[in-house]
Amino acid sequence: MAPLPETRSSLLVRVRNPSDAEAWHEFASIYRPAIYRLARRRGLQDADAEDLAQRVLVSVSGAIQTWEKDEKRGTFRAWLLRVARNAIINAITRRPPDIAMGGSNASEPLDMPHTDEEAIRKLVEDEHRRAVFRWAAAEVRSEFHDTTWKAFYRTAVDGISIEDAAAEIDRTTGSVYAARSRVMRRLKAKVLEFQG
Numbered sequence: 001m002a003p004l005p006e007t008r009s010s011l012l013v014r015v016r017n018p019s020d021a022e023a024w025h026e027f028a029s030i031y032r033p034a035i036y037r038l039a040r041r042r043g044l045q046d047a048d049a050e051d052l053a054q055r056v057l058v059s060v061s062g063a064i065q066t067w068e069k070d071e072k073r074g075t076f077r078a079w080l081l082r083v084a085r086n087a088i089i090n091a092i093t094r095r096p097p098d099i100a101m102g103g104s105n106a107s108e109p110l111d112m113p114h115t116d117e118e119a120i121r122k123l124v125e126d127e128h129r130r131a132v133f134r135w136a137a138a139e140v141r142s143e144f145h146d147t148t149w150k151a152f153y154r155t156a157v158d159g160i161s162i163e164d165a166a167a168e169i170d171r172t173t174g175s176v177y178a179a180r181s182r183v184m185r186r187l188k189a190k191v192l193e194f195q196g
Helices: 008-016 020-042 048-061 078-092 114-143 146-157 164-170 174-194
Strands: none
Touching: 008 020, 020 048, 020 078, 020 114, 048 078, 048 164, 114 174, 146 164, 164 174
């Protein structure tokens, strides 16, 4: 599996400028879905997870001014994970006492021991990878004809066979391979741009 792309330094510099709306939009499109899914997987309801993701981004907007890359403290993504994790724990522990969670696993979302850190880290990495893919796909989608994009998407994302995709879009298997390859090359270039 390819290494997880880190947030590019130029974006981190740009989000420090509160008037750079484009940078914040890009930043939020990458990180908000990951924070939301992490909160949902930790037991928060949809609206609570949305609210939490918003609060984490607001916290980041205030703290980003003082964040500096430090090998001892880890990457920006690791820092963001700590902010999100702490916000989730706070959200869970501050629920009104009359909200029944039901079942014998009611305290499960609070049980985030250090042994679970690896699972949380993997979850965040997976969500980050998906978010970077969604961002890159949105950036390059308009560069391809609908049939080319469908050949890529159906085989690489939906996981159907080359033969089934060829039949579905009425193209040869060779053209599906070529379309998928072209789109993947462009997406990889876009992800490298993200890392730059």
